[in-house]
Amino acid sequence: MGRPPCCDKIGVKKGPWTPEEDIILVSYIQEHGPGNWRSVPTNTGLLRCSKSCRLRWTNYLRPGIKRGSFTDQEEKMIIHLQALLGNRWAAITSYLPQRTDNDIKNYWNTHLKKKLNKIQSNSSDQEHHHRTLRGSNSSSSSETAISKGKWERRLQTDIHTAKQALCDALSLDNKSINPPELSTSGITNPSSQLIHQQSVLPPPQISHSMSTYASSAENIARLLPEWIKKPKKPSHTSSESFGTTQTQNSIKEQFPSPSSEGFENSLQFGFNNSNFSNNSDVSRSISPETTSLFQDESKPKTENAQLPPLSFLEKWLLDDATAQEHEDNLMNLAFEETDGLF
DNA sequence: AACAGCGACAACCGCGCAGAC
DNA sequence: CGTCTGCGCGGTTGTCGCTGT
Numbered sequence: 107m108g109r110p111p112c113c114d115k116i117g118v119k120k121g122p123w124t125p126e127e128d129i130i131l132v133s134y135i136q137e138h139g140p141g142n143w144r145s146v147p148t149n150t151g152l153l154r155c156s157k158s159c160r161l162r163w164t165n166y167l168r169p170g171i172k173r174g175s176f177t178d179q180e181e182k183m184i185i186h187l188q189a190l191l192g193n194r195w196a197a198i199t200s201y202l203p204q205r206t207d208n209d210i211k212n213y214w215n216t217h218l219k220k221k222l223n224k225i226q227s228n229s230s231d232q233e234h235h236h237r238t239l240r241g242s243n244s245s246s247s248s249e250t251a252i253s254k255g256k257w258e259r260r261l262q263t264d265i266h267t268a269k270q271a272l273c274d275a276l277s278l279d280n281k282s283i284n285p286p287e288l289s290t291s292g293i294t295n296p297s298s299q300l301i302h303q304q305s306v307l308p309p310p311q312i313s314h315s316m317s318t319y320a321s322s323a324e325n326i327a328r329l330l331p332e333w334i335k336k337p338k339k340p341s342h343t344s345s346e347s348f349g350t351t352q353t354q355n356s357i358k359e360q361f362p363s364p365s366s367e368g369f370e371n372s373l374q375f376g377f378n379n380s381n382f383s384n385n386s387d388v389s390r391s392i393s394p395e396t397t398s399l400f401q402d403e404s405k406p407k408t409e410n411a412q413l414p415p416l417s418f419l420e421k422w423l424l425d426d427a428t429a430q431e432h433e434d435n436l437m438n439l440a441f442e443e444t445d446g447l448f
Numbered sequence: 449a450a451c452a453g454c455g456a457c458a459a460c461c462g463c464g465c466a467g468a469c
Numbered sequence: 470c471g472t473c474t475g476c477g478c479g480g481t482t483g484t485c486g487c488t489g490t
Contacts, residue, residue, distance in 0.1 A: 122458070122484085144475065160476075161459070196478055208458080211479075216456055 119153040123162050127152055131159055132167050140168075165206045172204035176213055184210055185218055 123131075134150045140163060143156035152159065165171075176184070180202060187198045195207035195214075202210065 120460075142475085155460095156475085157461090158459075164477090165458080193479065207478075212457055215480095 117153060118155050118158075120158075123154075123166075127154070128162070128167060131162060135163060135167075161208075165208045168206075170204060171206060173209070176205075176217075180205070181218065184214060185222065188214060188218070 130150050130152055131146070134146060138149075140160075143160045146152065146156055146159045147154055154162075183202060184198065187201055191197050193211075193214075195211045198210055199205060199207040
């Protein structure tokens with residue numbers, strides 16, 4: 107007998123998430139914090155399975171997520187780390203804290219894999235051409251031995267470089283970093299074993315405590331205009347399909363208009379890309395109670411009380427800048443020595 | 449203009465691990 | 470110690486939009 111499904115298949119909605127669902131989910135998580143996913147659908151009335159909720163949160167709604175096209179540095183970093191760690195996207199993600207594993211995985215599968223294949227086929231063509239010209243008929247085993255040796259040397263260099271970069275990066279700001287465990291479960295990749303043995307340093311991670319709900323709001327904001335622009339024949343376009351629960355009631359209080367259009371309008375509390383950059387719009391349109399709801403749940407409340415109040419967008423901008431700076435530092439250090447490898 | 453093929457990306461599925469009981 | 474449950478991870482699928490014919 108197999109494992110029971112994580113949720114009843116009947117009555118569970120699948121497919122793309124609507125902004126309404128996003129709002130409900132984010133609002134609930136702001137109230138209760140992430141975790142205990144099993145209770146999320148029942149408490150929110152969302153017709154989604156717990157897994158779907160968790161995925162939606164971790165991949166799209168979670169604060170501090172950077173979306174959009176990958177920079178050259180990020181690209182290099184991913185290629186580099188994939189060579190080191192294999193398809194252990196979660197581990198790779200811990201070096202790029204603003205990206206999600208799903209994002210990195212997709213980017214790898216759709217862009218980088220092809221890119222590398224192209225490069226490899228080009229180089230192997232050249233090699234083949236070279237060999238043919240030289241009339242070389244060396245055995246494939248000796249060649250693989252050589253390339254394996256090369257690969258191992260390269261791997262050692264990589265590990266050394268990565269270790270060095272991480273040491274440097276961590277020494278820059280080790281007080282704000284709450285080191286996660288480098289996932290060691292199910293290590294099968296020899297390179298990752300090496301890493302685990304040689305480098306006890308965990309990957310850096312931008313503490314999520316630096317982020318605020320603003321980023322989640324922005325995430326929804328990014329999604330919403332697209333959704334409005336091209337409503338993909340949603341199974342329901344209004345919130346009528348949601349049950350009435352505590353969370354939904356609180357949502358309705360915040361966004362009182364029940365109609366779909368009204369809901370969209372009410373979401374305009376800065377949920378418009380052009381407006382969102384205008385912080386006055388946002389801070390004006392959010393009530394003090396709502397703003398307090400957006401304060402970082404992981405920060406002690408006393409700390410907030412002592413600090414001079416920042417507008418939530420100012421705080422968000424500062425947090426984002428800090429996170430970006432940290433990531434840039436890490437990347438620069440990581441590639442100072444390894445650029446030649448690619 | 450209509451259609452087919454392809455690429456990109458969001459979401460789902462199944463498995464494994466860890467902690468609770 | 471075995472079972473159950475929740476969660477995370479990686480692979481895969483489904484859908485939509487773009488481009489070429």
